Amino acid sequence: MTVNDTTIRTDYPDPLWVQAADSLREQIAGGTLRAGSRLPPERELCLTLGISRVTLRKALQALVDDGAIAPSHGRGWYVSGHADERNEWPNSLESFSETAERMGLLATSRVLTAEVSASTIDEAEKLGIAPGTPLFRLGRVRMLGGVPIALDWALIPALLLPQPERFDFTTDSLYQALADGGNELANAETTIEAREASADVASALDVEAGTPTLVMHQVVRGRGERPVLASTVQYAGDRYRLRTYFARHNRTEL
Amino acid sequence: MTVNDTTIRTDYPDPLWVQAADSLREQIAGGTLRAGSRLPPERELCLTLGISRVTLRKALQALVDDGAIAPSHGRGWYVSGHADERNEWPNSLESFSETAERMGLLATSRVLTAEVSASTIDEAEKLGIAPGTPLFRLGRVRMLGGVPIALDWALIPALLLPQPERFDFTTDSLYQALADGGNELANAETTIEAREASADVASALDVEAGTPTLVMHQVVRGRGERPVLASTVQYAGDRYRLRTYFARHNRTEL
DNA sequence: AAGTGGTCTAGACCACCCC
DNA sequence: GGGTGGTCTAGACCACTTA
Secondary structure: OOOOOOOOOOOOOOOHHHHHHHHHHHHHHOOOOOOOOEOOOHHHHHHHHOOOHHHHHHHHHHHHHHOOEEEEOOOEEEEOOOOOOOOOOOOOEOOHHHHHHHHOOOEEEEEEEEEEEEOOHHHHHHHOOOOOOEEEEEEEEEEEOOEEEEEEEEEEEHHHOOOHHHOOOOOOOHHHHHHHOOOOEEEEEEEEEEEEOOHHHHHHHOOOOOOEEEEEEEEEEEOOOOEEEEEEEEEEOOOOOEEEEEEOOOOOOO | OOOOOOOOOOOOOOOHHHHHHHHHHHHHHOOOOOOOOEOOOHHHHHHHHOOOHHHHHHHHHHHHHHOOEEEEOOOEEEEOOOOOOOOOOOOOEOOHHHHHHHHOOOEEEEEEEEEEEEOOHHHHHHHOOOOOOEEEEEEEEEEEOOEEEEEEEEEEEHHHOOOHHHOOOOOOOHHHHHHHOOOOEEEEEEEEEEEEOOHHHHHHHOOOOOOEEEEEEEEEEEOOOOEEEEEEEEEEOOOOOEEEEEEOOOOOOO
C-alpha cells in the first residue's frame, strides 16, 4: 500500500526531511526538548512524524550540521547544550549582516568604487579568467550603526552581474545580487591574517595608521565551480571579531 | 561454534559508503576523472561499485563536503576544478601541523607551562564546569622550522587527560592526546580578531611590541557536547595566515 | 521522450550500550 | 536480551535538463 493518502497534495511543499527537521528545530527552540535531554527513539519519531527512517535520519543529520543535536550509538540522540540558532550557512563565518542583526545594529555601506574595467593578470589568475576580461569592481566601507568597521573590495566577472547599476550597494547585499542573477554561491577558500593599517586604509576606517587590522581574502565559487567572486575585507582590529562554528562530519577516522 | 572469542576483534571493515567514497576520491586524484568532467550516472556507478543507490549517494555527499564534486539536477555530477585533497576535517581551519606539512616545515613547540591547577570562575564558565575544578594548563610557543610563530594556551579539565606527563608536547599533538583518551572532538566555536602584541607576547614571539597579531579563541566540544578544550592562540601577524575552506550544504533556501 | 539527480519507502541486519 | 543508532537494500516516483 502507498502512504495513507492524506490528500495533502500541496503543490510545492518542502521535502519531507526539511519539514521534519524544521519540526524538530521548533521543538528544541520551544523548549519541548530541553538541552541535554534525549530525543525519542528514531523508530518512534518515524511514527510520530509519519516518515520513513531513512528520511528521518536525513532530517537528524541536518540538525547535526546545525550543531543542535548529537547521536550516541546505542543510547540515543541528545540535544546539545548550546542549541540556539546557528548560521544558515553552517560552518561558515558569520556574515557582516548576521553580525549586525545579532548586535541589533544597522549594516550600511559607503560605496567608494562601483565600475567595470579590464582585469589585470593577477586578478585574472585568481578568478580563473582571461586577463583583460571585464571586471566589476566594488569598493565599500562597511559600517555598523554608522561607524566604519571594514574596507571591502570585491571583484566579479562583469558577465556574472549584468547591469550592476540596478543595485544600490549602500544597502543591497552583493551576495543577494549574485544569487538573483542565478549565481548561487557554493564554496569559498579563505585566508585570514593580521596586518598594520596603511595610511589609506587608516583614513578610510578612521583609525590611526599602524593599528592592527584583520585582513580576510576569499575566492568564492558557484555551483559551476568557476570562481564568481574574489574579495578582500580589511577590518579595524578593535572594532570587529570574526565568528564561526565548526562541526565535524561523520568521518570515523581520527 | 564460538570460534576464538578474542575480546579484541579489531575486524573493522569500513562501511561501504566510505569505501565507495575513497574509491571515487582515488579516481579523481589519479586523473581517471578529470576536473570539470562528468561522473557516470548514479545508477551506473551503483552497478560498478556493487552498492545500492542510497549508499552511493551517501558516498557522493561525502565528496561534496570535501568540495571535490558538485551535483547538477538533471545533468549529472561534475568534478570540481580544484579537486585536490582537502582537510581531513572539512570546513575547519587548517591545523598548525597541516600547515607545516604543506610548507614542508617541521612543527615543534617549546613548552612554557604544563601543569594542573584549579580553575578560575571565568575559565569554569567557558568550559561549563564548577569553579575550582582542576584544569590542565598547557602553554606552548609553536614553531615552524625553529621560528616562533604563535603562542598557544590551552585549558583542559584534568579528568579528560589523565597523566598528562605521559606526553611530550614539544612534538606530540594535543588533539591526538585527547583522542587517545576517548575524547573525540566534535565541534568548535571560534572567534578571530587582530590585536597588538603586548610586551610579554612580543618577547615570546621575538617580534616588536605593538606589531599586529592574530588572536584565535576556540571552545571545542566532544561528542558529549561538554566543552573539552578552551584555547587561545596568538599568531605573529607577519608569520602566519589562517586558511579555511567552506562548502555550502544542501540547503535549498535562498 | 529519455536521461539524470532528488526524494521516499519498508524492511533487514549489525554494532553498541545498559540492565 | 532488549533497546538504540549505523548501515544497507531494491524499488518507486518526482523534478529538472536536454534533445
